[in-house]
Amino acid sequence: MPAAALSPEIMSKYEPVIGLEVHVQLLTATKAFCGCANRFGSAPNTNVCPVCLGLPGALPVLNARAVEFATLASLAINCEVRERSIFARKNYFYPDLPKGYQISQFDKPIAEHGWIDVPTADGSMKRIGITRLHMEEDAGKSLHDGFSDSATRTYLDLNRCGTPLIEIVSEPDIRTPLEAVEYLTRLKEILLYTAVSDCNMEEGSLRCDANVSVRLKDAPKFGTKVEVKNVNSFRFIRQAIEYEIERQVEVVESGGRVTQETRLWNAAEGRTYSMRSKEQAHDYRYFPEPDLPPLIVSAEFLLAAREKLPELPEARRTRMIAEYGVSPKDAQTLTASREFADRFEAAAHGARNPRGVANLLLNEVGGRLKALNLEQEQSPVSMAGIVMAADLLDEGKISSKQLKQLFDVCFEKGEDFSAVYEREKPEQITDASAIESLIDEVIAANPKQVEQYRAGKKTVAGFFVGQVMRASKGQANPALLNELVTKKLEG
Ligand SMILES: [Zn+2]
Numbered sequence: 001m002p003a004a005a006l007s008p009e010i011m012s013k014y015e016p017v018i019g020l021e022v023h024v025q026l027l028t029a030t031k032a033f034c035g036c037a038n039r040f041g042s043a044p045n046t047n048v049c050p051v052c053l054g055l056p057g058a059l060p061v062l063n064a065r066a067v068e069f070a071t072l073a074s075l076a077i078n079c080e081v082r083e084r085s086i087f088a089r090k091n092y093f094y095p096d097l098p099k100g101y102q103i104s105q106f107d108k109p110i111a112e113h114g115w116i117d118v119p120t121a122d123g124s125m126k127r128i129g130i131t132r133l134h135m136e137e138d139a140g141k142s143l144h145d146g147f148s149d150s151a152t153r154t155y156l157d158l159n160r161c162g163t164p165l166i167e168i169v170s171e172p173d174i175r176t177p178l179e180a181v182e183y184l185t186r187l188k189e190i191l192l193y194t195a196v197s198d199c200n201m202e203e204g205s206l207r208c209d210a211n212v213s214v215r216l217k218d219a220p221k222f223g224t225k226v227e228v229k230n231v232n233s234f235r236f237i238r239q240a241i242e243y244e245i246e247r248q249v250e251v252v253e254s255g256g257r258v259t260q261e262t263r264l265w266n267a268a269e270g271r272t273y274s275m276r277s278k279e280q281a282h283d284y285r286y287f288p289e290p291d292l293p294p295l296i297v298s299a300e301f302l303l304a305a306r307e308k309l310p311e312l313p314e315a316r317r318t319r320m321i322a323e324y325g326v327s328p329k330d331a332q333t334l335t336a337s338r339e340f341a342d343r344f345e346a347a348a349h350g351a352r353n354p355r356g357v358a359n360l361l362l363n364e365v366g367g368r369l370k371a372l373n374l375e376q377e378q379s380p381v382s383m384a385g386i387v388m389a390a391d392l393l394d395e396g397k398i399s400s401k402q403l404k405q406l407f408d409v410c411f412e413k414g415e416d417f418s419a420v421y422e423r424e425k426p427e428q429i430t431d432a433s434a435i436e437s438l439i440d441e442v443i444a445a446n447p448k449q450v451e452q453y454r455a456g457k458k459t460v461a462g463f464f465v466g467q468v469m470r471a472s473k474g475q476a477n478p479a480l481l482n483e484l485v486t487k488k489l490e491g
Contacts, residue, residue, distance in 0.1 A: 006246055010253060014214045016245045017222050018174035020183060024166050024197045025138065025205040026069045032137045032164035033060030033103065033292075040203045044143075044157035052137075052162030054099025059291050062087075066164035069196035070110050070135050071297060071305040073166055076194045076312060077130050077187070079114030081297055087135075087289040096140035096156050104167075106286040109134030110295065116190065117314060118182040128183050129171030135295075138163035160204075166196075172211065172222065177241040181234050184208060189313045193338045201232055208237055212244040214252065223248070224258040228272055231265045240265040244272055316341060324348070324358040333362060340376065347383040356390040364389075364404065368411050381410050385417030392421070396479030399469060402426040430477045432484065435468070438476070439488050442467045453489050461485055 031038050034051035050058035074081050088106035114130035140158035147155060168187065174180050188199045188206060199206040208231055213223035228244055231237045243265075248258050263272035311319070317331040320341075326334065335341045344361060348354035365381050381389075389406070392398045398406070409420045429435055442464055443450055453460040464485045469476055 006249060006253070011246070011249060013216060014245075014249050014252075015217045015219075016175060016177075016241070017172045017213045017215065017225070018177075018180050018241060019172035019211040019225075020170045020174065020180060021209045021211070022168045022170075022184070022187060023138075023207040023209075024073070024168065024191060024199065026066050026164040026166065027195065027197050028063055028065045028069065028164055030063060030065075031162035032063050032066050032135075033162055036162065038163055039159075040200075040205075042159055044155070045159060047159045048161065053158060054101075054161075060103065060289075062292060062295065063164060066135065067110075067295065067297070068301075068305060068308075069164070069194075070133065070166050071302065072194045072309060073168075073191060073196050074111035074114065074133050075302075075306055075309055076190050077114040077116055077133065077168065079111035079130060079133055081111045081302055082108060083297055083299075084108070085110040085134075085295045085297070087292045087295065088286045089289050090136075090284045090286055092284055094139065095154065096142045096158065096161075098140070098158065098161070102137055102139060103289055103292070104136035104286075105134035110297065116183070116186050118179060118186050120182070121176070121178060126173075126179070128173045128179075131169045131171050133166055133168050136165050136167060137161070138165050172213075172225075177238045177245070180210065180241055181238050184234055184237065186313075193310055193313055195310075195338075201234075204232070207232065210237060210241055210244075212241055212248070213258070214245055214248045223252075224260050226258065226260065226272075227262045228265055229262055229275065232267075236265060236267050239267075239270060240272060243270065247272070310338065313338075320358075324355050326358050326362065330358070330362050333366065334358065336376075343383050347387045351387045352391050352394045356394055357387055360386050360390050360393075360403075364407050368407060372411065380414045381407065381417050385410070388421065389417050396477055397428065398426055399428075399474050399476065399478045401469065401474035402428075405474070427475050428477050429472055429475045430480060432480060435472070435476050435481055435484055436488070438468050438471050439464065439481075439484055442471060443488060450489065461489060464489065 028038050030036060031047075031052055034049050036047045036049050036052055039047060051060055071081055085105055086108040087103050089101040090104045090106070091101045093100055109132045111133040112131065114133065115127050116130065117125040117127050120126045138160045140156055140161045143155040143157060144150060147153065170183065174183055191197050191199055191206075197205055201207070210228045210231065211225045212228060213225040215221065215223040226244060226248065228240050231240050244263070251258050262275045264275045265272050313335050316335050317328065320326060320331045320334055321328060324334075334344055344358070348357040351357045361383075365379055365386060369376065369379055389403055393400060393403055406417065406420050406424060406426065409415070409424065410417055413420070446464070446467070449460050449463055465481055468481055468485065469478070
């Protein structure tokens with residue numbers, strides 16, 4: 001391990017330069033160029049046909065849905081969509097690629113010149129450029145483990161052959177492992193919002209390769225880059241990049257040169273291994289796919305895609321901060337998934353006070369979930385329950401103290417708010433004279449505060465409201481109480 005050998009002083013002389021290549025499987029019903037089901041987890045070699053197996057004479061037909069999804073994704077990451085893009089054959093031999101080539105795009109990809117903004121360590125936003133987004137098809141899968149004779153045989157599952165992919169290539173704008181993770185987090189979030197992929201990394205729907213190089217901080221040119229492949233979680237991406245930065249700095253510091261090569265991340269050992277050097281690198285001999293015409297994305301098609309584009313996470317957060325008066329961190333929680341954000345907003349818009357719904361969801365329910373280490377989906381209180389509670393509070397039918405008690409019961413018993421409220425129906429004192437006599441007692445007991453109020457410190461009213469509420473065991477009608485306290489103090 002090179003990690004321990006290098007001091008922070010040495011590391012700080014260098015600047016890492018990182019670019020990411022992300023492969024994303026599209027969530028179409030059928031494959032990119034044939035009618036086979038595009039489904040994960042089917043019995044091996046059952047979703048195959050002459051086209052995706054590349055049998056002689058079979059002809060590909062482009063899936064319009066895949067083009068629609070690629071266009072949506074391109075727009076969502078601010079790319080320019082090319083009107084006329086070209087499919088190309090990427091030729092190489094691999095046992096799980098029976099055709100001997102992948103249909104991809106080469107010099108004329110469907111989209112280029114995009115960007116996404118990612119948060120940096122100091123809280124500001126940084127724009128990471130996106131070089132291109134191109135369409136291609138996936139290869140099959142070699143199964144090296146899990147069979148009794150795996151020591152001597154490799155099995156092939158060709159179900160994945162022809163699965164529609166987009167590959168998103170970033171500019172080398174990323175400077176730290178953390179920025180790389182932020183970029184991936186934002187990219188995944190955007191893709192999930194557009195619903196073009198499930199982005200399930202464990203099932204390989206989202207895969208990432210990292211190009212990493214280091215250079216002295218004032219160096220005019222990039223160092224020699226190494227491609228790290230085979231990294232299947234955000235945590236491993238971060239570790240693999242950290243490892244690679246330290247390894248390369250150590251090579252340079254000891255007077256050596258970084259070799260341009262492809263390396264594989266080994267998660268079990270926490271290090272990368274050389275897979276192939278540049279001398280052995282593939283020459284893919286790209287040429288235009290003769291079986292497919294140029295892909296034309298018409299202005300109409302593009303407009304239709306633009307109209308289908310949902311409000312994207314960053315824009316949604318900005319709006320929510322203004323609309324619900326929440327903090328940026330809370331906005332992040334509310335937009336964790338599009339589905340959750342949609343449910344919250346549908347509920348909030350049906351309530352008397354949408355900001356109140358946000359507050360209860362984040363603080364009362366969110367706080368209890370956090371204390372119990374539960375996820376949002378495990379909450380006993382439904383969104384409808386939160387709306388009901390917010391409305392009752394807003395109408396003054398329950399006090400905030402009663403509300404807290406009711407939520408406590410919900411979490412103790414695992415029941416929704418409506419059930420607990422209907423059963424417990426907290427008593428409320430709405431009789432003005434009863435509240436007035438409580439106020440009189442509190443006023444009599446706190447002459448100093450009365451003086452302060454009458455001297456102009458109006459905020460002291462809150463003190464009296466709190467004292468009377470406590471004296472009423474949380475049962476005084478809050479709206480009435482507020483009104484009467486002011487009246488008494490002014491009188
Ligand atoms: Zn097929």
